[in-house]
Amino acid sequence: MTKKVLSLLLALLMLCSLMSGMAFADEAAEAERSADIVILFTSDVHCGIDQGFGYAGLTEVYNHLVAEGNKVILVDDGDSIQGEAIGTMTKGEALVDLMNKVGYSVAIPGNHEFDYGMEQFLTLAKQAKFSYVSCNFNHEGELIFEPYVIRELDGCKVAFVGVTTPKTLTSSTPRYFQDENGEYVYGFLQDETGEKVYNAVQSAVDSAREEGADYVVVLGHLGNEEECHPWTYSDVISNVSGIDLFLDGHSHDTDQVIMKDKDGKEVIRAACGTKLSCIGWCRIDTEGKISTGLYTWNNNESAPALLGIKNKTSTYIDQAAGTLEKKLKEVVAESQVLLTINDPEAVDDNGKPIRMVRRAETNLGDLCADAYRFQSGADIAFVNGGGVRVSINAGKITLNDILKVHPFGNAMCVVEVTGQQILDALEWGARAIPGESGGFLQVSGLSYEIHSYIESPCKSDENSMFIGIEGERRVQNVLVDGKPIDPEATYTLASHDYMLLNHGDGYTMFDGATLLQDRVKLDNQVLIDYITEDLGGVIGPDYEELTGAGRIVIYEEKP
Numbered sequence: 001m002t003k004k005v006l007s008l009l010l011a012l013l014m015l016c017s018l019m020s021g022m023a024f025a026d027e028a029a030e031a032e033r034s035a036d037i038v039i040l041f042t043s044d045v046h047c048g049i050d051q052g053f054g055y056a057g058l059t060e061v062y063n064h065l066v067a068e069g070n071k072v073i074l075v076d077d078g079d080s081i082q083g084e085a086i087g088t089m090t091k092g093e094a095l096v097d098l099m100n101k102v103g104y105s106v107a108i109p110g111n112h113e114f115d116y117g118m119e120q121f122l123t124l125a126k127q128a129k130f131s132y133v134s135c136n137f138n139h140e141g142e143l144i145f146e147p148y149v150i151r152e153l154d155g156c157k158v159a160f161v162g163v164t165t166p167k168t169l170t171s172s173t174p175r176y177f178q179d180e181n182g183e184y185v186y187g188f189l190q191d192e193t194g195e196k197v198y199n200a201v202q203s204a205v206d207s208a209r210e211e212g213a214d215y216v217v218v219l220g221h222l223g224n225e226e227e228c229h230p231w232t233y234s235d236v237i238s239n240v241s242g243i244d245l246f247l248d249g250h251s252h253d254t255d256q257v258i259m260k261d262k263d264g265k266e267v268i269r270a271a272c273g274t275k276l277s278c279i280g281w282c283r284i285d286t287e288g289k290i291s292t293g294l295y296t297w298n299n300n301e302s303a304p305a306l307l308g309i310k311n312k313t314s315t316y317i318d319q320a321a322g323t324l325e326k327k328l329k330e331v332v333a334e335s336q337v338l339l340t341i342n343d344p345e346a347v348d349d350n351g352k353p354i355r356m357v358r359r360a361e362t363n364l365g366d367l368c369a370d371a372y373r374f375q376s377g378a379d380i381a382f383v384n385g386g387g388v389r390v391s392i393n394a395g396k397i398t399l400n401d402i403l404k405v406h407p408f409g410n411a412m413c414v415v416e417v418t419g420q421q422i423l424d425a426l427e428w429g430a431r432a433i434p435g436e437s438g439g440f441l442q443v444s445g446l447s448y449e450i451h452s453y454i455e456s457p458c459k460s461d462e463n464s465m466f467i468g469i470e471g472e473r474r475v476q477n478v479l480v481d482g483k484p485i486d487p488e489a490t491y492t493l494a495s496h497d498y499m500l501l502n503h504g505d506g507y508t509m510f511d512g513a514t515l516l517q518d519r520v521k522l523d524n525q526v527l528i529d530y531i532t533e534d535l536g537g538v539i540g541p542d543y544e545e546l547t548g549a550g551r552i553v554i555y556e557e558k559p
Helices: 005-015 054-067 093-102 118-127 195-212 234-238 303-307 314-329 363-376 397-405 419-429 523-534
Strands: 018-024 037-042 070-074 148-153 156-162 217-220 245-248 258-260 266-271 277-283 291-295 331-335 343-348 353-355 381-382 395-398 412-418 439-443 447-450 456-460 466-469 475-480 491-496 516-517 550-557
Touching: 018 148, 018 331, 037 156, 054 070, 054 093, 054 277, 054 343, 070 148, 093 118, 093 314, 093 447, 148 195, 156 195, 195 217, 195 234, 195 353, 217 234, 234 245, 234 258, 245 277, 258 291, 266 277, 266 291, 266 395, 331 523, 331 550, 353 447, 353 523, 363 381, 363 412, 363 439, 363 491, 381 419, 395 397, 397 523, 412 419, 419 466, 419 475, 447 523
Parallel strands: 037 070, 156 217, 217 245, 245 266, 381 491, 447 550
Antiparallel strands: 018 291, 037 277, 148 156, 258 266, 277 291, 331 395, 343 353, 381 439, 412 491, 412 516, 447 475, 456 466
């Protein structure tokens, strides 16, 4: 493909990009402007370096905008270094190296930046040639990074303030934030009201203004999920003033929203999905008008592959992926059916599948939970919906397919628990329904109902950890092997160390349980072994129903 044709294709993408927000800064930059400022932003890349636009396509878009005379800067909203084999097998190093080479200027830590351990992330942060910023990530009250940085673009000072969701304490491995005595020493200014986070963002915004910032852009990894209150982007914007633009991640949405801040000023919140299926952009023109939108790639084949994009970035990616390619392409099984995490039919406003595994049963959720139960021999198995990441198409299944489903490297454990602990866990997992929760439980060995018209009775502490139940339960009619669960009886439960040992997703009700099997096998190996050993290498009709086997029934109204 010639550079001329590629340039025309990129121009068409930009003409077709989604513009859904416009605003003016309260005070235009005093310096005379000669060019538009364009902020390109990515979020939740999750190691998808050759998916969607890919980093090679991102580089091409960046270069095209520069060639048009714009002042361009590239930033990231977190969760870039985890999610695929290249991240797992290099503990994020390959991804930080690629981000350096692509030319990122500013980034923030998402919750999954910590999945290789605190020491490893802090080491990676030192290797980064871009600036990590966060106004709320701290060690015993002292900030780890600067709360903001200022970049000068076309004579304008643009401040980038970072903020990371306090839900990180439960959506990464909680023990990574604790000392040897189990006390939290790292945190994100979490409290029950959200005031600590709001105040931290406000302080950073005010300081940036005092330092001469003409525009203040918040880079957030907060999202819109119900379980993230009181720290969603909406919570922060409505309780802070002085923000010109909020670029957000975490919930993998592509919403472009205009809402009012604490002083009634309109602020644009923009998000760009995941896996580089979209590239977010913000343009500040020479008159101070702010607009945002998305460059969207809806093809199944990536832009670099379809358009034949070859540049320095594609060379770096080829080098990084080459050593892993042969192993990852190894066929380990096959499936006669589609295994999904999504709604079988519905799509969002951008034509993207609607994720269901975090709020309803799916056949892939069933398969993953069955893998834990059959491989461990336990009575019951749980898998958190947030740990089942991608669908598997019918046909041959490679090692890479399995690694994408379970990319976190969690390890299987078995504990002895009471029926009451099982009931509490199911209640905790169902607390956000009909909204999403990464802690929603896909199950094996039992069935249950969720009566979502009943308000969740779950109580949590300031760190979003389960502390008890007060009120009518919404989880009802729990059956174990077809019989009503006995709260006083003892059952064996299989899951992973993230949930059973490390308080992942806030599951504290298993504290003190007798540990029968301790980290005996990695999660992706559990799935591989179940398919190859228990199913004979073929996933068949038992899993053909996309919405699962009827283990979870949700009632929106009283039956």
